[in-house]
Amino acid sequence: MAKGLPKRGNDYSAWYNELVKKADLAENSAVRGCMVIKPYGYAIWEKMQQTLDKMFKDTGHSNAYFPLLIPKSYLSKEADHVDGFAKECAVVTHYRLKNAEDGSGVVVDPDAKLDEELIIRPTSETVIWSTYKNWIQSYRDLPLKVNQWANVMRWEMRTRLFLRTSEFLWQEGHTAHSTKGEAIEETKQMLDVYADFAENFMAVPVVKGVKTANERFAGAVDTFCIEAMMQDGKALQAGTSHFLGQNFAKAFDVKFSDKDNKLEHVWGTSWGVSTRLMGALIMAHSDDEGLVLPPKLAPIQVVIVPIYKSQEQLDAISEKAKEIQKALQALNISVKFDDRDLRPGFKFADWELKGVPVRLAMGQRDLENGTVEIARRDTKEKNTYQLDGVIESIQKLLDDVQENIFNKAFDYREAHITPVDTFDEFKDVLENKGGFIAAHWDGTSETEDKIKDLTKATIRCIPLNNKQEEGACILTGNPSTQRVLFAKAY
Amino acid sequence: MAKGLPKRGNDYSAWYNELVKKADLAENSAVRGCMVIKPYGYAIWEKMQQTLDKMFKDTGHSNAYFPLLIPKSYLSKEADHVDGFAKECAVVTHYRLKNAEDGSGVVVDPDAKLDEELIIRPTSETVIWSTYKNWIQSYRDLPLKVNQWANVMRWEMRTRLFLRTSEFLWQEGHTAHSTKGEAIEETKQMLDVYADFAENFMAVPVVKGVKTANERFAGAVDTFCIEAMMQDGKALQAGTSHFLGQNFAKAFDVKFSDKDNKLEHVWGTSWGVSTRLMGALIMAHSDDEGLVLPPKLAPIQVVIVPIYKSQEQLDAISEKAKEIQKALQALNISVKFDDRDLRPGFKFADWELKGVPVRLAMGQRDLENGTVEIARRDTKEKNTYQLDGVIESIQKLLDDVQENIFNKAFDYREAHITPVDTFDEFKDVLENKGGFIAAHWDGTSETEDKIKDLTKATIRCIPLNNKQEEGACILTGNPSTQRVLFAKAY
Numbered sequence: 015m016a017k018g019l020p021k022r023g024n025d026y027s028a029w030y031n032e033l034v035k036k037a038d039l040a041e042n043s044a045v046r047g048c049m050v051i052k053p054y055g056y057a058i059w060e061k062m063q064q065t066l067d068k069m070f071k072d073t074g075h076s077n078a079y080f081p082l083l084i085p086k087s088y089l090s091k092e093a094d095h096v097d098g099f100a101k102e103c104a105v106v107t108h109y110r111l112k113n114a115e116d117g118s119g120v121v122v123d124p125d126a127k128l129d130e131e132l133i134i135r136p137t138s139e140t141v142i143w144s145t146y147k148n149w150i151q152s153y154r155d156l157p158l159k160v161n162q163w164a165n166v167m168r169w170e171m172r173t174r175l176f177l178r179t180s181e182f183l184w185q186e187g188h189t190a191h192s193t194k195g196e197a198i199e200e201t202k203q204m205l206d207v208y209a210d211f212a213e214n215f216m217a218v219p220v221v222k223g224v225k226t227a228n229e230r231f232a233g234a235v236d237t238f239c240i241e242a243m244m245q246d247g248k249a250l251q252a253g254t255s256h257f258l259g260q261n262f263a264k265a266f267d268v269k270f271s272d273k274d275n276k277l278e279h280v281w282g283t284s285w286g287v288s289t290r291l292m293g294a295l296i297m298a299h300s301d302d303e304g305l306v307l308p309p310k311l312a313p314i315q316v317v318i319v320p321i322y323k324s325q326e327q328l329d330a331i332s333e334k335a336k337e338i339q340k341a342l343q344a345l346n347i348s349v350k351f352d353d354r355d356l357r358p359g360f361k362f363a364d365w366e367l368k369g370v371p372v373r374l375a376m377g378q379r380d381l382e383n384g385t386v387e388i389a390r391r392d393t394k395e396k397n398t399y400q401l402d403g404v405i406e407s408i409q410k411l412l413d414d415v416q417e418n419i420f421n422k423a424f425d426y427r428e429a430h431i432t433p434v435d436t437f438d439e440f441k442d443v444l445e446n447k448g449g450f451i452a453a454h455w456d457g458t459s460e461t462e463d464k465i466k467d468l469t470k471a472t473i474r475c476i477p478l479n480n481k482q483e484e485g486a487c488i489l490t491g492n493p494s495t496q497r498v499l500f501a502k503a504y
Numbered sequence: 505m506a507k508g509l510p511k512r513g514n515d516y517s518a519w520y521n522e523l524v525k526k527a528d529l530a531e532n533s534a535v536r537g538c539m540v541i542k543p544y545g546y547a548i549w550e551k552m553q554q555t556l557d558k559m560f561k562d563t564g565h566s567n568a569y570f571p572l573l574i575p576k577s578y579l580s581k582e583a584d585h586v587d588g589f590a591k592e593c594a595v596v597t598h599y600r601l602k603n604a605e606d607g608s609g610v611v612v613d614p615d616a617k618l619d620e621e622l623i624i625r626p627t628s629e630t631v632i633w634s635t636y637k638n639w640i641q642s643y644r645d646l647p648l649k650v651n652q653w654a655n656v657m658r659w660e661m662r663t664r665l666f667l668r669t670s671e672f673l674w675q676e677g678h679t680a681h682s683t684k685g686e687a688i689e690e691t692k693q694m695l696d697v698y699a700d701f702a703e704n705f706m707a708v709p710v711v712k713g714v715k716t717a718n719e720r721f722a723g724a725v726d727t728f729c730i731e732a733m734m735q736d737g738k739a740l741q742a743g744t745s746h747f748l749g750q751n752f753a754k755a756f757d758v759k760f761s762d763k764d765n766k767l768e769h770v771w772g773t774s775w776g777v778s779t780r781l782m783g784a785l786i787m788a789h790s791d792d793e794g795l796v797l798p799p800k801l802a803p804i805q806v807v808i809v810p811i812y813k814s815q816e817q818l819d820a821i822s823e824k825a826k827e828i829q830k831a832l833q834a835l836n837i838s839v840k841f842d843d844r845d846l847r848p849g850f851k852f853a854d855w856e857l858k859g860v861p862v863r864l865a866m867g868q869r870d871l872e873n874g875t876v877e878i879a880r881r882d883t884k885e886k887n888t889y890q891l892d893g894v895i896e897s898i899q900k901l902l903d904d905v906q907e908n909i910f911n912k913a914f915d916y917r918e919a920h921i922t923p924v925d926t927f928d929e930f931k932d933v934l935e936n937k938g939g940f941i942a943a944h945w946d947g948t949s950e951t952e953d954k955i956k957d958l959t960k961a962t963i964r965c966i967p968l969n970n971k972q973e974e975g976a977c978i979l980t981g982n983p984s985t986q987r988v989l990f991a992k993a994y
Contacts (some may be wrong), residue, residue: 043571050570056568078546080544082671101602104602105599109595119576131612141534144534148531368988
């Protein structure tokens with residue numbers, strides 16, 4: 015166990031907080047709720063960005079950049095949107111500081127008050143749709159498929175590193191289409207992209223579904239989501255894709271002339287994932303020794319630790335190790351040769367804490383025998399390999415680790431989806447087992463609110479392609495046609 | 505000439521403004537001084553980012569992310585720094601909006617006033633050094649070499665797309681070292697990286713130099729810079745690298761224990777380039793027909809335009825064109841096949857406006873003869889090539905264009921560095937020829953200010969490895985040991 019890391023089983027929450035700090039991923043800053051993402055954490059985020067960015071481009075999107083600041087009045091143009099975001103906006107009111115007359119430092123210059131206050135974007139629909147108005151005239155300008163990588167700000171009262179911070183990094187896609195059908199198709203396509211990324215890169219299985227009205231994005235007609243399950247049985251919303259209908263097009267008067275020269279409002283979508291994914295990645299796989307990273311997103315995929323008693327031994331081992339490093343790097347595998355002047359045991363613990371998927375150790379005996387000891391981070395299994403053919407073995411091991419941690423998370427989730435038919439059962443499972451609870455619900459926001467008040471559980475989603483069956487709402491007994499997924503959530 | 509694009513010779517400023525908009529690079533937003541970077545412009549910026557990011561990593565830097573918002577009090581901790589930045593800060597004073605009682609929209613909620621105002625980072629030295637205090641204890645924690653890609657905000661009164669905007673995108677490197685010598689070496693290394701990037705990727709020749717006290721970064725001991733010359737003879741500062749001495753270490757109490765366990769303040773550097781480089785790129789090479797992009801940063805390096813009179817012809821040409829496209833793409837050359845239903849002349853003008861370095865045109869006759877017409881954007885030279893061997897010809901052409909536009913800019917600059925020995929001559933050259941003026945200066949800020957007041961010219965830099973020679977200041981006649989470069993600047 016990493017020094018000072020609490021055990022997951024004892025205090026999951028403390029374990030997470032400490033792990034984020036001890037593994038050098040992120041820390042709190044002096045500004046309440048705003049984090050510093052440290053180099054090792056940022057390197058993981060960069061891998062996520064690169065992978066997603068390619069997926070967005072492969073599906074025909076281009077990147078662009080829109081202003082950080084949004085005129086206050088823009089927010090009000092879409093009625094639901096302002097209700098959803100006004101309560102957590104950072105507001106810029108002045109554009110200059112000046113020296114305090116008492117010499118105590120700088121103060122806001124009252125002569126530099128803005129005519130209209132500006133808010134720091136909590137999301138960019140308003141500023142983007144106000145721009146799209148100028149970009150879209152005709153059906154020939156559609157579809158317009160733009161993505162932005164940016165920082166956004168939502169003033170949160172209770173924050174946690176990566177999971178809920180006042181400032182966070184994200185991408186937000188904003189597309190405009192000539193037909194409703196095409197916009198819905200885009201919404202679902204991006205949901206599929208997110209699910210593909212979560213499962214095949216993060217190794218986190220997700221349920222694709224649609225949100226209920228209560229949990230819908232402020233301004234959307236429908237919000238689709240991917241929901242993941244953490245190791246404590248709580249749910250984490252990992253990405254959302256919104257079908258906006260014509261709501262923002264109407265709010266910002268964005269029309270196009272179709273092939274018959276008829277003016278119509280444009281159909282929109284928006285979709286985003288954020289540094290919250292870092293939280294999901296950490297919580298889905300890691301253990302009491304530290305991070306467990308999927309090889310596809312690990313900044314360091316393989317570490318080589320020399321075990322030596324003399325400079326001479328170190329030199330001989332280094333030579334062999336660097337051959338292996340070079341061969342792996344030629345295959346685009348990132349390798350660290352750790353020749354720091356520290357005890358091997360310390361290094362092992364350090365790289366376990368950092369979640370490096372595969373660790374090689376080489377000592378004098380290995381040199382003599384033409385072998386190397388290889389340990390995998392996920393199962394902690396250790397084996398001695400012949401150097402002959404070791405490159406292929408490592409490649410296979412990386413694939414195995416990627417697959418195994420997905421399967422482990424998948425099995426955990428499958429074991430924690432529990433169908434229940436009564437409210438007592440519901441409360442019992444929620445309290446003693448956790449996970450997703452598949453239960454009938456009468457379809458009203460009122461019932462959903464009541465269940466939330468009574469249990470803190472929310473409806474995470476109505477799964478796509480959900481099985482239709484007759485049933486009775488667990489709370490009201492009213493008729494229902496399908497089970498929805500409830501859970502306590504991050 | 506692109507429709508509606510003013511001629512450079514008539515109105516350079518209008519030409520620039522219109523070119524930025526018509527080539528779909530950027531536009532103004534509703535928030536004063538904040539721009540929208542459009543997809544085509546952003547694609548160029550992305551290429552710049554990728555190239556620079558690799559150069560930073562190759563020189564041992566890691567990326568990280570620090571908060572957007574900075575407590576007002578942080579700014580005051582370094583005396584020069586606050587003087588330099590307080591006058592142009594966007595200030596966040598509240599964290600919530602609420603519905604206006606008269607139903608007119610949302611207003612600032614007076615109950616949500618921050619205890620301490622926060623400013624949007626104009627640069628991140630303060631927040632980063634306040635963090636480094638916790639990261640640095642011992643010499644083993646040094647050097648610390650971190651870079652950040654971020655948006656920053658400086659409230660500018662007069663703005664121009666890319667060149668001077670209130671919000672801009674940039675990277676800022678912030679490093680900490682145990683010795684003065686190492687910090688100075690880092691400062692100069694990053695200046696070299698910037699010069700390498702400007703010359704070998706942007707194809708913009710630059711002078712490396714050091715700023716005078718007047719033009720120094722607020723909080724630095726020395727500011728090094730690369731200075732470029734635009735086609736109107738004005739200078740543009742394209743990047744800066746600052747040796748911070750121990751100024752920020754002292755302001756934020758960042759000390760390390762050296763090998764003898766003695767506590768010392770850390771030595772610092774910071775360095776940055778921004779979306780301003782986009783302005784430099786545009787102004788250095790483009791012409792009355794539109795952008796001229798260096799192949800190494802062009803989002804589309806080659807465009808293929810089919811010339812056809814029937815669907816049958818188009819199909820036959822498409823087949824050939826796609827073979828060429830595929831072969832070029834295999835060499836990592838980005839190729840657009842433009843089969844839009846538009847006149848070839850319109851397409852030619854469009855791709856000239858967008859600055860695509862190499863254009864292929866293929867018609868029926870080419871098909872019959874096994875040829876293709878190739879035009880290069882920089883010289884507008886057109887030639888017919890045999891398809892056999894055309895891939896190598898295109899590769900060579902891209903290299904030629906890259907080299908030629910650098911040489912053209914280099915020759916222009918060399919022809920516009922004028923040594924003068926009297927103030928009358930100085931004014932005459934400044935007025936009638938422009939460019940850099942190499943003149944003797946007595947070394948005082950007072951003289952520099954006077955020359956600026958009289959002529960609007962500033963000292964762009966004291967070139968590195970400057971020739972030492974005896975002379976007399978052009979304004980005061982006082983003795984001087986070297987010529988410095990004056991110019992009017994963006």
